[in-house]
Each structure stands twice: as C-alpha cells, then as structure tokens.
Amino acid sequence: NAGVTQTPKFQVLKTGQSMTLQCAQDMNHNSMYWYRQDPGMGLRLIYYSASEGTTDKGEVPNGYNVSRLNKREFSLRLESAAPSQTSVYFCASSRVGTQYFGPGTRLLVL
Amino acid sequence: DQQVKQNSPSLSVQEGRISILNCDYTNSMFDYFLWYKKYPAEGPTFLISISSIKDKNEDGRFTVFLNKSAKHLSLHIVPSQPGDSAVYFCAATLQGGSEKLVFGKGTKLTVNP
Numbered sequence: 001n002a003g004v005t006q007t008p009k010f011q012v013l014k015t016g017q018s019m020t021l022q023c024a025q026d027m028n029h030n031s032m033y034w035y036r037q038d039p040g041m042g043l044r045l046i047y048y049s050a051s052e053g054t055t056d057k058g059e060v061p062n063g064y065n066v067s068r069l070n071k072r073e074f075s076l077r078l079e080s081a082a083p084s085q086t087s088v089y090f091c092a093s094s095r096v097g098t099q100y101f102g103p104g105t106r107l108l109v110l
Numbered sequence: 111d112q113q114v115k116q117n118s119p120s121l122s123v124q125e126g127r128i129s130i131l132n133c134d135y136t137n138s139m140f141d142y143f144l145w146y147k148k149y150p151a152e153g154p155t156f157l158i159s160i161s162s163i164k165d166k167n168e169d170g171r172f173t174v175f176l177n178k179s180a181k182h183l184s185l186h187i188v189p190s191q192p193g194d195s196a197v198y199f200c201a202a203t204l205q206g207g208s209e210k211l212v213f214g215k216g217t218k219l220t221v222n223p
Binding site: 031041042043048050097099100102104 | 210
C-alpha cells in the first residue's frame with residue numbers, strides 16, 4: 001500500500017515549456033487534490049476532483065489544467081510554464097474529510 | 111481574505127516542555143478541523159482532528175482544543191520532543207461538503223534538546 005505517489009520528484013523547466021505532473025493513489029478515495037506550497041503562503045488549492053470524471057477550480061487555477069484519468073490518477077498540466085509557477089506541488093486524496101498527501105514535486109522554472 | 115490564520119510563523123520550546131500552537135478561523139460554517147505536520151522535503155501528514163461538536167480531542171502526547179465562540183483552536187504537545195520539530199498546519203473544512211480543506215500558513219516548531 002503506497003498511499004499517494006507523485007512523479008517526478010524534481011523538475012527544471014525553461015519558461016514556455018510544458019509538463020505534466022502525475023499523481024496516483026491506491027486507497028480507493030473518491031476525492032483528489034492538487035496544491036502548491038510557497039514560502040510563507042501555506043498550501044493553496046489549485047484544482048480538485050470530487051469523483052472520477054469531475055474537476056473544479058480551487059484558489060489558484062490560472063496557468064494549470066487537470067485530468068482525472070480514472071479513480072486512481074489525477075494529473076496536473078502546465079501548458080506554458082512561467083517563473084511564477086516555481087513551487088512545490090503536492091497531490092492529495094481524501095476520505096471522510098481527512099486528506100492524505102504525496103511526497104511532493106519540486107518544480108523550478110527558469 | 112484568510113479564513114484560517116496561524117499568527118505565529120515560528121515557535122521554539124525546550125525538550126520536555128509543552129508546545130502550544132494556535133489557530134484562528136473566521137468562517138463560522140467550518141465544522142471540522144485538522145492539524146497536519148510537515149517535515150522538510152516530505153508531504154504533510156495528518157496528525158489529529160476535531161469535530162465542532164467536541165471541545166477537546168486527545169491522541170497520546172497531542173491534544174487539540176476547540177473554542178467555537180472564539181473561533182479558536184490550539185494544538186498542545188506534551189512533552190515536546192526534538193522529533194516534533196516541523197511545520198504544523200491548521201486546516202478547516204465543511205463536513206458533508208466537498209471535503210476541501212482551507213489551510214493556515216503554518217507554524218514552524220523547533221524543539222531544542
């Protein structure tokens with residue numbers, strides 16, 4: 001039982017490049033989330049998915065897209081990366097109000 | 111507009127003493143509160159939670175207190191250990207809703223040996 005896994009662990013992009021952050025959970029949770037964490041800002045919700053086939057915007061969705069591929073997987077895509085998207089990205093899944101987080105992806109956009 | 115506030119960015123305590131981390135919220139509709147612990151280079155891990163129908167919940171060395179009238183909760187760690195050094199996030203949600211959490215900005219706890 002791996003919980004929530006994220007790939008890659010670390011990525012460097014140039015401005016304008018695109019990439020997809022992958023997330024998978026094996027806990028059979030319906031809800032999944034993407035957050036970014038920046039110094040002094042706490043965790044801010046980018047997008048979430050209450051169930052397979054549904055997605056909704058969070059607090060900071062601009063510049064991102066998501067796909068809930070199936071119940072297990074929820075990906076986050078940056079179509080044209082900007083330096084302001086340099087951050088640590090966390091994926092989470094939840095059951096009965098408690099969210100469980102992955103180890104994070106550290107993204108640097110130059 | 112921050113709905114969940116952790117006004118102390120950092121806290122330093124001696125090993126063996128009590129650590130008290132505070133959190134305030136503004137949305138009276140929140141009815142479930144959680145504390146997460148985060149070590150560097152790791153994801154946050156769930157620590158303890160409390161429903162709005164309770165005013166206290168205890169789990170080993172960790173106790174969360176909720177004062178609904180003041181819209182305030184606190185996490186007590188007794189006794190504090192060096193391994194408790196981490197960033198602690200307070201979070202709130204609406205039960206029966208989308209399960210979205212609203213997080214505070216975190217408090218960095220340092221427990222000195």
